[in-house]
Amino acid sequence: xxDAMTDLLFRADPYLRExxxxxxxxxxxxxxxxxxxxxxxxxxxxxxDSGHLDWPGGRIAIATTVKAGAQVALVPAEPLPLPPVGxxxxxxxxxxxxxxxxxxxxxxxxxxxxxxxxVTGGQIGxxxxxxxxxxxxxxxxxxxxxxxxxxxxxxxxxxxxxxxTDEELAANPGLxxxxxxxxxxxxxxxxxxxxxxxxxxxxxxPCGGTHVARTGEVGALRLGRIEKKGRQNRRVTIExxx
Numbered sequence: 001x002x003d004a005m006t007d008l009l010f011r012a013d014p015y016l017r018e019x020x021x022x023x024x025x026x027x028x029x030x031x032x033x034x035x036x037x038x039x040x041x042x043x044x045x046x047x048x049d050s051g052h053l054d055w056p057g058g059r060i061a062i063a064t065t066v067k068a069g070a071q072v073a074l075v076p077a078e079p080l081p082l083p084p085v086g087x088x089x090x091x092x093x094x095x096x097x098x099x100x101x102x103x104x105x106x107x108x109x110x111x112x113x114x115x116x117x118x119v120t121g122g123q124i125g126x127x128x129x130x131x132x133x134x135x136x137x138x139x140x141x142x143x144x145x146x147x148x149x150x151x152x153x154x155x156x157x158x159x160x161x162x163x164x165t166d167e168e169l170a171a172n173p174g175l176x177x178x179x180x181x182x183x184x185x186x187x188x189x190x191x192x193x194x195x196x197x198x199x200x201x202x203x204x205x206p207c208g209g210t211h212v213a214r215t216g217e218v219g220a221l222r223l224g225r226i227e228k229k230g231r232q233n234r235r236v237t238i239e240x241x242x
Contacts, residue, residue, distance in 0.1 A: 007036035014210040031073035104129040156216035
């Protein structure tokens, strides 16, 4: 196992579905380390990617992807022989699953605009996602929340990224909406996800996940249950309506 960092190809292009790479090592648990990858590792409420990996003389299904220090580890779906260290491989995403994660992750950012309360937790699945808010009382008009969410999708706003330094983030604490998970410190820069541009901007917050390019790509949504989770905590669920 090596300490070299994995080149995160999904960071530059979240729509990249496959790539070649070289095996840089194996973890003690039997996961595969690559020098570069299109697979997103579990983090920030977004599940790790799945797919498969091919090399001369072998093929293996990948059940999930996780972080391994500064590297990304692909976890095989079953205990089969692994590609040797140094081997050239090609790996493919389960794109339909990843794209649904991207749509829902962007939808959660929109939900945090419609319900501007501190976020205490969140989770993304393939069909639904949820945010927990520090919100003492539920919204008075649930239909108005659903309509506002649909309007932000229909506006087809651009979703882009920017980067700031750790010091700039420390000087702008209002950018951070989450109370339970803080942006990683000590890496000299922090990625921001921006929705809308100029006077059309509606959201800007630290995020390391993958997103669609425009809000219109999120598609139709259903607003699910709003559950009480503690004295001031409310869990709001959204679902893809397709």
